[in-house]
Amino acid sequence: MRVTDIKNPDYFHKVVDCQWACPAHTPVPEYIRLIAAGRYADAYMVNWKSNVFPGILGRTCDRPCEPACRRGRVEEDNQAKPEPVAICRLKRVAADFKGDDMKGRMPKPAAKKNGRKIACVGAGPASLTVARDLAPLGYQVTVFDQDPRAGGMIWSQIPRFRLPEEVIDEEVGYILDLGVEFRGGVKIDSMKKLIAQGYDAIFIGSGAPRGRDLEIPGRKAAANNIHIGIDWLSSVSFGHTTKIGKRVIVLGGGNTAMDCCRTSKRIGGGDVKVIVRSGFEEMKASPWEKEDAQHEGIPILNFLVPKAFLHANGKLTGMSFEKVKAVYDDKGKRSLVPTGEPEQTFECDDVLVAVGQENAFPWIEKDAGIEFDQWGLPVLDKATLQSSARNVFFGGDAAFGPKNIIWAVAHGHDAAISIDKLLNAEDLRERPAPSVNLLSQKMGIHEWSYDNEIAGDARYKVPWRDIKLTLKNVKAEVELGFDVATAWKEAQRCLNCDVQTVFASKLCIECDACVDICPMDCISFVANGEESELRARLNAPAKNLTQDLYLQDGLKTGRVMVKDEDVCLHCGLCAERCPTGAWDMQKFLLEMTDAGPGCRSRERKAA
Amino acid sequence: MTYVLKPKLHHPMLAKNKLGFTRRDYEGKVSTLCAGCGHDSISAALIQAFFQLDIQPHRVAKLSGIGCSSKTPDYFLGNSHGFNTVHGRMPSVLTGANLANRDLIYLGVSGDGDSASIGLGQFAHVMRRGVNMTYILENNGVYGLTKGQFSATADKGSKAKKGMVNADAAVDTVSLALLMGATFVARSFSGDKQQLTPLVEAAIWHQGAAFIDVISPCVAFNNHPGSTKSYDYVREHNEAVNRLDFWPSRDAITVDYSEGGVIEVPQHDGSIIKLRKLDAEYDPSDKINAITHIAQAAAKGEVLTGLLYLAPDAEDLHQHLNTFEAPFNRLGEKELCPGSALLDKINAGLR
Ligand SMILES: Cc1cc2nc3c(=O)[nH]c(=O)nc-3n(C[C@H](O)[C@H](O)[C@H](O)COP(=O)(O)OP(=O)(O)OC[C@H]3O[C@@H](n4cnc5c(N)ncnc54)[C@H](O)[C@@H]3O)c2cc1C
Numbered sequence: 001m002r003v004t005d006i007k008n009p010d011y012f013h014k015v016v017d018c019q020w021a022c023p024a025h026t027p028v029p030e031y032i033r034l035i036a037a038g039r040y041a042d043a044y045m046v047n048w049k050s051n052v053f054p055g056i057l058g059r060t061c062d063r064p065c066e067p068a069c070r071r072g073r074v075e076e077d078n079q080a081k082p083e084p085v086a087i088c089r090l091k092r093v094a095a096d097f098k099g100d101d102m103k104g105r106m107p108k109p110a111a112k113k114n115g116r117k118i119a120c121v122g123a124g125p126a127s128l129t130v131a132r133d134l135a136p137l138g139y140q141v142t143v144f145d146q147d148p149r150a151g152g153m154i155w156s157q158i159p160r161f162r163l164p165e166e167v168i169d170e171e172v173g174y175i176l177d178l179g180v181e182f183r184g185g186v187k188i189d190s191m192k193k194l195i196a197q198g199y200d201a202i203f204i205g206s207g208a209p210r211g212r213d214l215e216i217p218g219r220k221a222a223a224n225n226i227h228i229g230i231d232w233l234s235s236v237s238f239g240h241t242t243k244i245g246k247r248v249i250v251l252g253g254g255n256t257a258m259d260c261c262r263t264s265k266r267i268g269g270g271d272v273k274v275i276v277r278s279g280f281e282e283m284k285a286s287p288w289e290k291e292d293a294q295h296e297g298i299p300i301l302n303f304l305v306p307k308a309f310l311h312a313n314g315k316l317t318g319m320s321f322e323k324v325k326a327v328y329d330d331k332g333k334r335s336l337v338p339t340g341e342p343e344q345t346f347e348c349d350d351v352l353v354a355v356g357q358e359n360a361f362p363w364i365e366k367d368a369g370i371e372f373d374q375w376g377l378p379v380l381d382k383a384t385l386q387s388s389a390r391n392v393f394f395g396g397d398a399a400f401g402p403k404n405i406i407w408a409v410a411h412g413h414d415a416a417i418s419i420d421k422l423l424n425a426e427d428l429r430e431r432p433a434p435s436v437n438l439l440s441q442k443m444g445i446h447e448w449s450y451d452n453e454i455a456g457d458a459r460y461k462v463p464w465r466d467i468k469l470t471l472k473n474v475k476a477e478v479e480l481g482f483d484v485a486t487a488w489k490e491a492q493r494c495l496n497c498d499v500q501t502v503f504a505s506k507l508c509i510e511c512d513a514c515v516d517i518c519p520m521d522c523i524s525f526v527a528n529g530e531e532s533e534l535r536a537r538l539n540a541p542a543k544n545l546t547q548d549l550y551l552q553d554g555l556k557t558g559r560v561m562v563k564d565e566d567v568c569l570h571c572g573l574c575a576e577r578c579p580t581g582a583w584d585m586q587k588f589l590l591e592m593t594d595a596g597p598g599c600r601s602r603e604r605k606a607a
Numbered sequence: 608m609t610y611v612l613k614p615k616l617h618h619p620m621l622a623k624n625k626l627g628f629t630r631r632d633y634e635g636k637v638s639t640l641c642a643g644c645g646h647d648s649i650s651a652a653l654i655q656a657f658f659q660l661d662i663q664p665h666r667v668a669k670l671s672g673i674g675c676s677s678k679t680p681d682y683f684l685g686n687s688h689g690f691n692t693v694h695g696r697m698p699s700v701l702t703g704a705n706l707a708n709r710d711l712i713y714l715g716v717s718g719d720g721d722s723a724s725i726g727l728g729q730f731a732h733v734m735r736r737g738v739n740m741t742y743i744l745e746n747n748g749v750y751g752l753t754k755g756q757f758s759a760t761a762d763k764g765s766k767a768k769k770g771m772v773n774a775d776a777a778v779d780t781v782s783l784a785l786l787m788g789a790t791f792v793a794r795s796f797s798g799d800k801q802q803l804t805p806l807v808e809a810a811i812w813h814q815g816a817a818f819i820d821v822i823s824p825c826v827a828f829n830n831h832p833g834s835t836k837s838y839d840y841v842r843e844h845n846e847a848v849n850r851l852d853f854w855p856s857r858d859a860i861t862v863d864y865s866e867g868g869v870i871e872v873p874q875h876d877g878s879i880i881k882l883r884k885l886d887a888e889y890d891p892s893d894k895i896n897a898i899t900h901i902a903q904a905a906a907k908g909e910v911l912t913g914l915l916y917l918a919p920d921a922e923d924l925h926q927h928l929n930t931f932e933a934p935f936n937r938l939g940e941k942e943l944c945p946g947s948a949l950l951d952k953i954n955a956g957l958r
Pocket residue numbers: 060061062121122123124125126127144145146147151152153154156157158186187188189205206207208209230233255256259363395396397398402403404405406408
């Protein structure tokens with residue numbers, strides 16, 4: 001196996017599992033340490049720079065970082081229920097306790113405009129990120145949305161009991177205050193007309209606004225009591241819908257279904273149930289969303305395929321379903337086959353259809369110069385997000401279909417870089433490298449400038465408001481957030497994966513002290529070999545192939561040092577027990593380069 | 608932050624032995640020795656050996672004298688019995704304990720100062736008597752604990768850290784143990800756990816006086832050029848005569864070691880210890896041959912390692928003395944007061 005090149009920024013970045021998994025590459029352990037130190041405003045700004053909406057995401061993020069978190073793997077066979085650090089809810093802690101004087105820390109509107117005009121279609125997180133990145137640089141950004149308020153689906157879809165209004169207003173406000181022009185209530189109905197207005201670049205962040213329908217018998221006859229989930233949710237958000245029938249069936253197993261059922265329960269639905277085609281385990285909704293729904297007394301019935309809407313006298317009376325089971329072929333592909341049991345019917349007053357979301361661009365004319373693929377999605381360069389029209393970019397749900405807020409933010413950053421480079425006559429495909437900083441944490445023989453003690457605590461639960469109150473008021477936030485003391489304890493569970501173990505062969509005398517002390521058996525001194533074979537003969541087998549081996553040669557015995565990064569606690573004991581300082585603990589801080597002079601290659605070269 | 612304790616967390620796939628323990632369950636307190644000390648590696652090998660042999664920690668008694676080496680029993684087998692004797696007196700306390708309770712597994716841990724300087728007499732006698740034990744000598748050529756004076760195992764001509772040359776001849780503990788009658792004699796190196804761990808296992812298994820001299824560099828006072836007990840020196844001069852893949856077995860050999868061949872040494876209890884030959888000439892069951900070999904290697908400046916001698920017909924102190932089978936703590940009134948009739952008989956025999 002080849003010697004590891006730790007100069008490649010990706011190597012140590014991958015060791016910081018959470019940061020690597022975050023689409024916006026938020027420096028997670030850095031902000032968690034700031035929270036532990038009580039520096040909430042600093043922690044907020046670390047987040048704000050990367051993910052733009054810390055308060056919103058701290059409540060609603062899909063948190064791809066958490067399944068990736070090393071803590072979950074480390075607790076296997078050590079904790080009754082292995083769990084990652086509550087990364088997302090700690091983000092909320094930073095937002096909750098940051099204090100009121102954030103204005104001074106935010107960038108100022110550009111003193112001088114650069115004369116370039118940018119249009120953003122849709123005021124969702126993708127467009128708002130583009131605006132945030134470009135406005136302070138002097139670009140004149142105009143954001144259009146058919147809705148009267150900015151925020152996109154953050155406003156229209158996510159229910160207030162998960163995300164209060166003030167949080168959206170505050171964080172959207174930070175962006176609009178940068179001198180961004182927001183034109184609410186303006187629907188763009190012609191791309192050609194928009195192009196004709198002479199913008200230097202156009203960003204399309206119009207989302208995936210069409211909810212899929214269910215064309216089965218009875219759909220038309222009972223139409224009055226059958227609602228498309230996302231349309232219904234936005235109608236609740238904007239106050240047009242305030243009640244629903246007593247008995248409600250929600251069809252679908254994704255996030256929208258979970259928000260539909262929980263919202264129904266709060267505005268008149270007494271007997272609310274979710275019915276899904278697939279098995280409970282395969283549902284698209286996140287595990288915590290399913291838990292929340294069940295906690296509120298909403299049953300989830302699975303393996304039931306809708307057959308018909310039942311109705312009498314033009315009124316919906318119920319639904320019938322066919323029972324199916326999952327069958328897997330040799331390739332592991334699943335199909336749902338009928339069990340042959342009699343059809344099941346459920347009575348109901350209303351049905352919410354939440355069976356998927358689609359892209360739709362009826363306002364982009366065929367001859368507007370923008371190519372679409374067979375699925376109706378724009379043809380884009382994956383890295384630059386540029387469409388077939390050189391100054392038109394797509395991001396968020398509009399780009400590759402429905403995803404989530406944090407992906408929309410990541411796209412926004414990328415599109416902003418592309419636009420900035422395009423308007424500075426640069427090659428868009430040359431993407432800016434992140435800034436990296438590696439700093440030794442050693443202060444004394446057993447002293448480090450980070451807290452290397454490993455807490456044994458299991459994950460802490462976020463407290464909930466009394467369910468009796470929350471089920472009565474659709475605006476009452478369910479989660480209360482960690483208090484300061486619990487946040488500190490949860491922060492202690494973070495392993496500081498960004499504090500890297502850095503090895504210097506030249507200093508090593510092969511005394512084995514590091515091997516002997518390492519609580520997780522990460523380190524081995526062995527003869528080199530092919531990686532697959534090497535993985536099997538380390539002190540502990542390195543079975544997690546998604547995690548790299550750190551290999552260095554240059555030892556006197558001719559062996560190599562191999563460290564399996566998988567379950568390292570970053571406790572620094574190897575470095576404490578090394579007599580020669582061959583191991584050092586070094587903090588690796590990686591920050592993404594945003595739009596601006598830093599992302600332009602020519603200016604970087606000149607500097 | 609300041610010194611942290613070793614976290615309780617362990618690797619998710621850490622193996623368990625037949626007793627359901629992991630290797631971590633055989634650990635002790637965190638070592639207070641200097642970082643990089645060879646003694647810590649020996650502790651790690653001992654932990655591994657006791658774990659692999661599925662030994663219940665409370666069936667083990669660890670005895671030691673004085674020195675950094677003798678401190679190490681605190682750093683492994685935290686749930687075993689322990690006794691720290693005065694300097695150089697571990698062998699006599701171990702002998703006494705063994706006489707009182709033959710059911711425990713005895714592990715003697717000592718240093719070169721503890722065994723070859725102040726404790727040389729005790730060392731000789733415990734081997735002579737064939738006490739059933741595993742005697743580990745952590746040999747660094749200096750008195751580590753008292754800051755690095757030459758010990759009796761320092762080679763003549765070797766240099767101290769500040770440049771002083773040792774003028775005295777060295778005590779070779781391996782030859783001495785052989786001469787004195789130890790029935791299992793080995794030498795190893797703290798930096799080679801692959802060699803050391805199976806040797807420790809075989810020594811524990813051995814029913815008799817088992818002695819392992821482990822060269823164990825002292826990073827603080829004896830790991831410089833000119834020392835013959837440094838990591839570099841031992842690595843360069845190490846001559847292993849055989850490799851032991853310890854597994855007690857009663858079966859004939861099924862594995863074929865083409866190169867050098869395999870030696871089988873049957874043990875008293877019917878088990879067989881198998882060795883892979885590295886030196887075709889070397890026969891570890893031939894004591895005279897072993898002594899000669901060791902002397903020849905020493906003359907060439909080589910450090911001979913491996914299982915150097917294994918007596919096929921080992922006996923122990925209890926057999927020599929024909930003692931009562933049960934440990935003292937299980938003797939009841941019946942055994943201790945055999946009655947006046949028997950007393951009369953004994954008295955009659957003395958008249
Ligand atoms: C019910 C529901 C719950 C969700 N919950 C979560 C969650 O908890 N966490 C999470 O991360 N994600 C969640 N999502 C997904 C998330 O909301 C989206 O992925 C994200 O908002 C996409 O951002 P965007 O910037 O691409 O556009 P969007 O947020 O979709 O915003 C697009 C905006 O463009 C406007 N627009 C569209 N066409 C035009 C036009 N022609 N003219 C003017 N304006 C136009 C729309 O009105 C809309 O406001 C949820 C989605 C739904 C449906």
